[in-house]
Structures are given as structure tokens and as C-alpha cells.
Amino acid sequence: MEFLLEGLLAITWKQIVMYAVGVLLIVLAIKKQYEPALLLPMGFGAILVNLPMTGVLNQMIPGSGVTGGIIEWLYTTGLAASEALPLLLFIGIGAMTDFGPLLAQPVLFLFGAAAQLGIFLVIIVAVLLGFPLRDAASIGIIGAADGPTSILVSQVLHSKYVGAIAVAAYSYMALVPVVQPLAIRMVTTKKERMIRMEYNGKDVSKGVRIAFPVVVTIITGLIAPASVALVGFLMFGNLVRECGVLDSLADTARTALTNLITLLLGISVSFSMQAEQFVSTDTLLIMALGLAAFILDSMGGVLFAKFINLFRKKKINPMIGAAGISAFPMSARVVQKMALKEDPSNIILMQAAGANVSGQIASVVAGGLVINLVSKFF
Amino acid sequence: MTPDLHAALLIGAQGMGALFIVMIIIMISVFILKKIFDGHKKEGA
Numbered sequence: 001m002e003f004l005l006e007g008l009l010a011i012t013w014k015q016i017v018m019y020a021v022g023v024l025l026i027v028l029a030i031k032k033q034y035e036p037a038l039l040l041p042m043g044f045g046a047i048l049v050n051l052p053m054t055g056v057l058n059q060m061i062p063g064s065g066v067t068g069g070i071i072e073w074l075y076t077t078g079l080a081a082s083e084a085l086p087l088l089l090f091i092g093i094g095a096m097t098d099f100g101p102l103l104a105q106p107v108l109f110l111f112g113a114a115a116q117l118g119i120f121l122v123i124i125v126a127v128l129l130g131f132p133l134r135d136a137a138s139i140g141i142i143g144a145a146d147g148p149t150s151i152l153v154s155q156v157l158h159s160k161y162v163g164a165i166a167v168a169a170y171s172y173m174a175l176v177p178v179v180q181p182l183a184i185r186m187v188t189t190k191k192e193r194m195i196r197m198e199y200n201g202k203d204v205s206k207g208v209r210i211a212f213p214v215v216v217t218i219i220t221g222l223i224a225p226a227s228v229a230l231v232g233f234l235m236f237g238n239l240v241r242e243c244g245v246l247d248s249l250a251d252t253a254r255t256a257l258t259n260l261i262t263l264l265l266g267i268s269v270s271f272s273m274q275a276e277q278f279v280s281t282d283t284l285l286i287m288a289l290g291l292a293a294f295i296l297d298s299m300g301g302v303l304f305a306k307f308i309n310l311f312r313k314k315k316i317n318p319m320i321g322a323a324g325i326s327a328f329p330m331s332a333r334v335v336q337k338m339a340l341k342e343d344p345s346n347i348i349l350m351q352a353a354g355a356n357v358s359g360q361i362a363s364v365v366a367g368g369l370v371i372n373l374v375s376k377f378f
Numbered sequence: 379m380t381p382d383l384h385a386a387l388l389i390g391a392q393g394m395g396a397l398f399i400v401m402i403i404i405m406i407s408v409f410i411l412k413k414i415f416d417g418h419k420k421e422g423a
Contacts, residue, residue: 103412109405113398120390127386136386207415208408215407223400358401365400369393377385 010052014275021278022046025167034174037259038147038266042167045071045270046278057271074264075271079155079162085265086148086155087233092258093148093360094237095250097328099212101354103204108320108351110304112358115324116366117300118143118293123370126289131282135159137374139286142169143293144363145176146326149230151269153367157374163272164283168290176330179291181338183298184322192306193342195317199350206244213239220365226375227368234364298322301355316351323352326363332356 025043029036048056049071057069078085102108119140126136138154142165150169154162172179184193213235221228241250272278301321309315319335332352339346 103408106405106408106412109401109408110398113394113401116397117394120394124383124386124390127380127382133382133385136382137389202416204412205415208411211411211415212408215411216404219403219407220400223403224396361404362397362401366393366397369396369400370389373389373393374385377381377389 007052012275014279015050015052017279018046018050018273018275021273022050028171028174032174035147035170037262038166038170039174041263041266042170042270042273045267046273048267049270049273050275057274071267071271074268078264078268079151079271083152083155083229085261085268086152087229089148089258089261089265090230090233090364091237091240092253092261094213094234094239095241095253096258097234097238097241097357097360099209099238099357100204101350102357103208103212104202105200105351105354108324108354109358109361110308111301111321111324111355112360112362113324114304114321115297115301115355115359116144116362117304118296118298119366119370121296122289122293125292129285129289131285133377134374135161137370138162138165139289140293141165141367141370142172142286142290143297144326144366145169145173145294145297145331146360146363146367147173148265149326149363149367151265152230153370156371160277161272161282161286163269163274163278164286165290166269166272168287171287172290172294173327173330176325176327177334179294180298180322180325180331180334183295184302184319184335184338187299187302187306188318190342192318193338194346195315196343196346197317197320197348197351198314199347206242209242210239210244213242216361220368224365224368224372226372227365230364230368231361234360294325297325301325317346317348320348320351320355323355324359324362325356326359328356328360329353331359 022043025039028034029040056071058072123136123140126139134157138159141150141153147169151166154165217232217235220231240246301324302318305316305318305321323331323335335352336349339348
């Protein structure tokens with residue numbers, strides 16, 4: 001009966017740490033509701049892949065040869081071989097996103113770009129801290145505040161830190177209401193946070209809404225081809241939403257497809273949370289760098305808005321700049337809440353929402369650009 | 379300066395610059411789309 005104890009005796013201290021990490025993610029998902037759709041599958045997956053001789057990973061069984069494990073298969077097929085899971089998720093995100101507030105005020109496109117500053121600054125810092133370029137670039141992308149983009153970029157660049165990057169990306173996305181107010185307050189005055197803005201967004205015509213995803217796909221495809229899979233799937237989902245003749249498909253994309261992919265994505269990513277790779281000081285560094293990227297993104301957006309204000313008579317509330325990150329709609333809500341705190345009658349939600357959806361486009365374009373630029377150095 | 383640091387600095391500068399260029403081009407194309415699809419409505423109104 002010794003075989004009953006084989007598993008217990010084979011546990012390492014690193015695996016015990018991973019059980020604790022798994023339980024922590026599950027608790028955060030359930031108790032705090034921090035991105036539960038992703039953190040809960042990742043937490044449970046972290047426990048699954050770290051059980052000794054676990055059957056969810058490929059293993060050699062004496063006499064039988066190699067047997068396939070389901071999580072290793074999901075990871076290899078859905079992420080490593082094709083990046084299919086994060087890409088398919090973008091169809092659902094596109095079908096959910098209303099670009100109306102952005103199309104009504106196209107100048108807000110600039111804030112999406114400015115609020116990606118943290119990505120590029122953290123790539124430099126990560127290299128200075130000794131990370132190889134492909135890992136540094138993957139860590140910087142945490143600042144995109146966009147979980148699927150972070151997973152996809154780190155996967156394409158063959159980073160060995162996919163698990164840590166995914167955990168950091170989704171954790172900070174969930175912590176937007178905590179992190180962003182701190183970052184915004186550091187670079188704004190009360191007077192600036194009280195600036196009122198007129199919303200003169202007129203209704204955007206159906207023609208513009210339908211042409212927009214097609215035009216964006218062509219532009220990004222021609223200028224930044226590496227981003228076309230990301231942008232293309234996002235815009236495909238949006239075209240299905242806006243065309244008006246595929247309501248049933250649009251509904252499936254934003255509900256059933258998104259739920260199914262989310263369910264599989266979290267547990268697939270847990271493959272890269274095996275104790276030997278995950279339990280290291282590098283993981284802590286990645287969490288810290290991810291937080292820095294997030295804060296610098298928010299600050300970058302705010303400082304850009306302040307720069308624009310130097311040339312404008314009608315001032316922009318600089319907090320709008322911080323909403324240029326991809327975490328939608330949380331970031332727009334945080335900015336509106338902060339505006340109401342300073343002045344209970346100040347409504348800037350539509351401008352913040354416009355900047356926020358601009359951030360969704362900018363983050364995927366940034367992801368494609370990083371892949372494109374990093375690949376030039378190998 | 380190590381090759382990786384040199385590359386990271388280039389990626390930082392070129393990446394941020396290229397991102398702004400892409401977003402500005404998209405912004406201009408939206409202005410053009412609005413002119414095409416909504417321009418005549420204003421004239422008629």
C-alpha cells in the first residue's frame with residue numbers, strides 16, 4: 001500500500017507555496033470579486049498543475065509510455081500553437097464594446113496612445129534589472145491593462161513568465177479602483193480635478209459605426225502588421241455588433257463565446273504556474289514592475305492631458321487621460337467617481353468612456369508593435 | 379550599454395512614436411468617415 005503515500009512524499013515546498021497562491025487567487029476571486037472569471041480558474045489550475053505526478057500534465061507512466069494531460073494539451077493547442085484562446089476572446093470584447101463615445105470625439109484617440117507610456121518605460125527598467133529583452137517586453141505589456149493582450153504577447157515572444165504576467169495583469173485590472181486614484185492624485189491638483197467639460201458628442205451614424213472597424217483593421221494591418229490579429233479580431237467582433245443583421249451572432253460572441261473562452265483561458269494559463277518556474281524572486285519583481293507600468297500608464301495619460309491644456313482655451317479635465325488605459329469600463333467609472341468627489345455636479349463620464357475605449361484599441365496596437373519591434377532584434 | 383538595453387531604448391522610443399502615429403491616422407480617418415457619412419446630413423438639416 002506504499003503507493004498511497006507516493007504523492008504525499010513527493011510534494012516539494014515550492015508546490016506547497018503554489019497551493020497557497022492558488023487558494024489566495026480563489027479567495028480574491030470569491031471574497032473580493034477581483035476578476036473572478038479569470039482568477040478563480042487560474043487559482044484552481046495552480047493547484048491542479050502542482051499536484052505531484054498530476055494527470056493534467058503529460059507524464060511518463062512506466063509500461064504505458066507518455067500519457068497526455070488535459071491542461072498541457074489546452075495550453076499547447078490553445079496558446080502555444082496558435083494563441084487562439086486570447087484571440088477568440090477579442091471577438092467577444094469587440095462585440096461588447098460601444099465605440100460611440102470615442103467616435104463622437106475622435107480627439108480622444110490621442111489619450112489611448114498616451115496612456116500606454118508605462119509599457120515602454122517598464123520594458124527599459126526591466127532590462128536594466130537584468131531581464132532578457134523578450135521577457136522585459138512581455139512584462140512591460142502588463143501595463144496595457146489588458147489580460148488577453150498580455151498573455152498573447154508573452155506567449156508569442158516565448159517568455160518563460162507567462163503565468164506570472166497573467167496573474168499580474170488580471171490582478172491589477174481588478175485593482176484599478178485602488179491604484180488609479182493614487183496615481184491620478186500624485187500628478188493633479190484639486191483645481192485640475194474640478195475642471196468641467198462640455199459633452200458635445202452628437203449621435204454617430206450607422207455608416208460611421210460600420211466603416212470604423214473595417215478602416216481601423218486596414219490601417220493597423222498596413223502600418224503594424226503584427227498587431228492585425230489582435231486588432232482584426234477585436235474589430236471583427238465590433239463589426240458583427242454594429243452591422244445590424246447579425247444580432248444573434250453578436251449576442252453569442254459577447255455571452256456564450258466570451259464565457260467559454262474565459263473559462264478555458266484561465267485554466268490553460270495555469271500550465272505556466274508550475275512551482276519550479278513560478279516560485280522565484282523574479283515573480284515578485286514582475287508583480288512590482290507590472291504595478292509600476294500600471295501607475296506610469298495612468299500618469300502618462302494625465303500628463304499628456306495637462307500638456308494639451310497648455311495650448312487650449314477650453315481646458316480638459318486631465319483625469320480623462322488616465323482613462324486611456326484598456327481596463328473598460330472600470331477606469332472611466334473611477335475617473336467619474338473622482339470628479340464627483342471633487343464636485344458633485346461634474347459629469348465627465350462620456351469623455352472618460354471615449355478615452356477608455358480608445359485605450360482598448362491602443363493597447364492591442366501597442367502589443368502588436370512590441371511584438372514587431374522585439375522580433376527585429378533576434 | 380548592453381545590446382538589450384540599446385534595443386529596449388529603441389523599442390521605447392520607436393514604439394511610443396509609432397503608437398501615436400497609428401492613433402493619429404485612425405483619428406484622421408474617423409474625421410473623414412464622419413465627413414463622408416454625416417457631412418451631407420448637416421447640409422440638409
